[in-house]
Amino acid sequence: MRSNRLESEPGPSRLASPLALEVDGLSVDFSSHEGNKRVVDGVSYAIARGQTLGVVGESGCGKSMTALALLGLVPKQGCVTGRISVSGQGLSEIAIDEWPEIRGKRIAMVFQEPMTALNPAMRIGDQIAEVLHLHEGLSWKEARERAVEELRLVGIPSPAERANAYPHQLSGGMRQRVVIAMALACRPDVLIADEPTTALDVTIQAQILELMQRLQDEIGMAVQFISHNLAVVSEIADDVIVMYAGQIVERASADELFSNPLHPYTQGLIATLPKIENRQDELPVIPGMVPRLDGTLKGCRFAGRCVKADSECHALIPVLRSISPGHDVACHKVRP
Amino acid sequence: MTASAMTLHASPWQRRWARFRRNRTALAGLCVLIGLIMFSLAAFPLEAFLGIDANNADLLSRFDPPSATNWLGHDELGRDVLIRLMYGGQVSLAVGFAATFLGAVIGISIGLAAGYFGGRVDALLMRFTDGIIALPLLPLLIVLAAIDLTKLGFSTDFARSGAASFYRIVLIIALIDWTRIARLVRASTLSIREREFVLAARVSGAGTIRILLRSVLPNVIAPIIVACSQVLGSVILFEAVLSFLGFGIVPPTPSWGNMLNNAQELVATAPLLAIYPGLFIFTTVIAVNFIGDGLQDAFDPRAE
Known part of the structure; x- marks a missing residue:
């Protein structure tokens, strides 16, 4: 399974593609005696050089597992399928002993x-x-x-x-x-930042975000910014993908997503943010829990928690489709 | 680097040493141990200075009392007791340190591999360790010590020499004493390998060996050192036991253990011949245990 496409020096191919990172149909499965669990399901996205992609979603939605897959660090029991390429160079089929060359460098x-x-x-x-x-x-x-x-x-x-x-x-x-x-x-061509400011206090958060943006401008790398902090993501990201239960449910530019969220889950997430102008005694919550990711689930994965869900949602899996230019949503209830 | 920078960025070792130094008993133990090592090494100059040969038996001066040239008198074969105690110290301490070191190397390798790789490797190595621990120690050691080296292909000269009995006892003790260290290293490795900096090291492209040596080992070294100091005490005692039983260092090479063995029949007539080596073994083990306690406190992360 050794691939010769790997180069240690930046060759012409590295500059040929304006896309620093391309992920196509990435899935991660874990098999156990309880059956197969697909924790990342057919995720596709791309980040251009110098751009920042925000990845939001609640704990266990597959954000971090996607990142580990990019680094070839999914635990042994996991099975990764799909295509990943960095600056036009495929990573999916490289041999295990070549990974250390990629990590930290690319x-x-x-x-x-x-x-x-x-x-x-x-x-x-x-x-x-x-x-x-x-x-x-x-x-x-x-x-x-x-x-x-x-x-x-x-x-x-x-x-x-x-x-x-x-x-x-x-x-x-x-x-x-x-x-x-x-x-x-x-x-590196790509920097994955997994909640880099979550453990810091607010003033330090701002400094670190500013630093990351400055360095991004200097180095020109693509940043995949994973966070559940929507405020931070709206601040730093160019584009945002919203993940739910291992799938991308909405993808748009940051401005568009926060001004016009279309997927009920995204709307729910944004509604849970505390707002300073209208003080509430209780913050809204999204009822229910993330479903078990075994094979028994049919239809939309969010249907069980969605107020708009009907029989169609429980039966058919919604696909990610373009609603307006640059705004993709996976929901039966959202029409162009 | 300036003095202030040194204290500002004191390494863990500097801070541990500072904590160790504050512990009086441990410091005293360390001084005593260093004193014992120097005492043992003083054999060479003192032998030359007094112009005597400690291995030279002189049956006319058996049990002679202390004199100007023989400061602690003569033993049952007319040899100088003091010089023999010094040489015996060299042998006993060397066996202690060498067997502990060898045991630590084996224990660390097995513990790191078991803890880091986990799964089948772990199960296999730890069952092996359990097996070694379950062996009846003393009979096994006696059997091992009785093996005829000439039958293993070594020359007769080597098999009869003092060096052979030294290597043999070091090897035998090391083969037994690594189990404690292996279990300890495995337990620490299990917790360290889950820490984020190990993942960070993998993310920055470090290979397994580099991660083990640079990320894991430095963070499990503290309990290892503490355990080694405790093992050292028991190894010195163990050498004494084996030599006392006649399976350790073979006379005429002296060790504190076999000097004690020689003296046992003479306890009634020349009790000092037993008391001297016994006292040295006792002092060494106490000193080493004090050092071990001090190290335990100095390495305690809660003291940070």
């Missing part, structure tokens, strides 16, 4: 918890240097010098000295900057 990831995403036993400078040493073929000394530069880039004050610090000696915001420096050290 696709990088920023994690939710800066407290646990750094190795507590290593100086932060060494952690960044290690990535550079692995991928860029730099000597340890050169890598260490570059690491200091990377720390400067993410706005760490007195980086040469801070490079000797251990993670526990930094604040949460500083640690997240280090995690970002580590992810961007090799100038």
Whole structure:
């Protein structure tokens, strides 16, 4: 299953495609004695160079599993199907021993918890240097010098000295900057940010978002920004996909999605946001729970919680279709 | 780096050492252990200085009292007791450290593999470990110690030499004492491998070996060191037991254990010959245990 399409150097093909990331029909299945569970179901999307795609949805909707699939890190029991390509280069059929070449170099990831995403036993400078040493073929000394530069880039004050610090000696915001420096050290084509600001307080959140946008402009990478925080997504994303129970239910530009949400689930999500102008005693909630993802489910996966659902919704699976230019919805009740 | 930068970015090791230093008993234990090592190494210069040969039996001066050249007198074969205690210390301590180190290497490898890979590898390695733990130790050691090395293809000269008995006892003890460390490393590895920074290391393209050595091992090293210090005490004691039973270090090479063995028939006539090595074994084990307690506190993450 070895593919020769992998290049370690940026070749012409890398620049040929304006799309940094293309995902086509990505599915992840987990088989157990209880049957087959499809946690990501036929997800397709693309992100252009320099663009940010927001991925929203509640816990367990397949956001993070999609990200792990992009990195080839789905647990052994899982089965990944579909096509993934980075800058026009297919990743789906590469051999297991070639994955380390991709990770960190072509696709990088920023994690939710800066407290646990750094190795507590290593100086932060060494952690960044290690990535550079692995991928860029730099000597340890050169890598260490570059690491200091990377720390400067993410706005760490007195980086040469801070490079000797251990993670526990930094604040949460500083640690997240280090995690970002580590992810961007090799100038990846695609950065996956899995709730990168959730664990931070609000002022630090704003700083980190600003930093990520600045670096995105400088490096020109595509960002897949996973979050359940709609406010943050509306702030940073160009396009947004809404996921529910492993499927994309709505896709639109950020402005369009937040001003004109069409899928009942998206509408529900936006309605649950607290609003400062009209104080409510109780915030609206979406009733019910995410359905079990085994083979018994028929029709729309959201039907059980949807106020508009009728017999058609319970019987037929809605497909994602274009309602207006650039706005796709998977719902029987939404017509162009 | 300036002094302030050193304290600002003190490594975990520097902080652990600072905590260890505050523990008086542990520090005393460490001083005693270093003192014992230096005492043992002093055999070479002292032997030359006094102009005596500790292995030279002189039946005319059996049980001679202490004198200007023989500070602790002579033993039952007329050899110098002090110098033999020093050489015995070298052997006993070397066996202790070597067997602990070898056991730690085996234990760490097996524990890391079992904890990190999990599943069948884990089950296989841990059942093997359980098997080793279930073996009746003393009879097994006696059988192993009685193996005739010449039948295994070693030369007769080697098999009869002191070195052979040294390697043999190190190997035998190491083959037994790794189990504790392996279980400990496995348990710590199980919790570390689920941490996000291990995933982060994989995401940044690190291979399995690199993750094990750079991400996992440094974070499980603390309990290993504590366990090693405790194992060291029991290994020194174990060497003494084996040598006492006559299966350890073979005379005339002295070890504290076989000196104790030699002295047992003479307990009534020359009790000091038994008391000296016994006292050294006792002191070493106590010192090592104090160090172990100190390390335990120094490495306790709740003290961070």
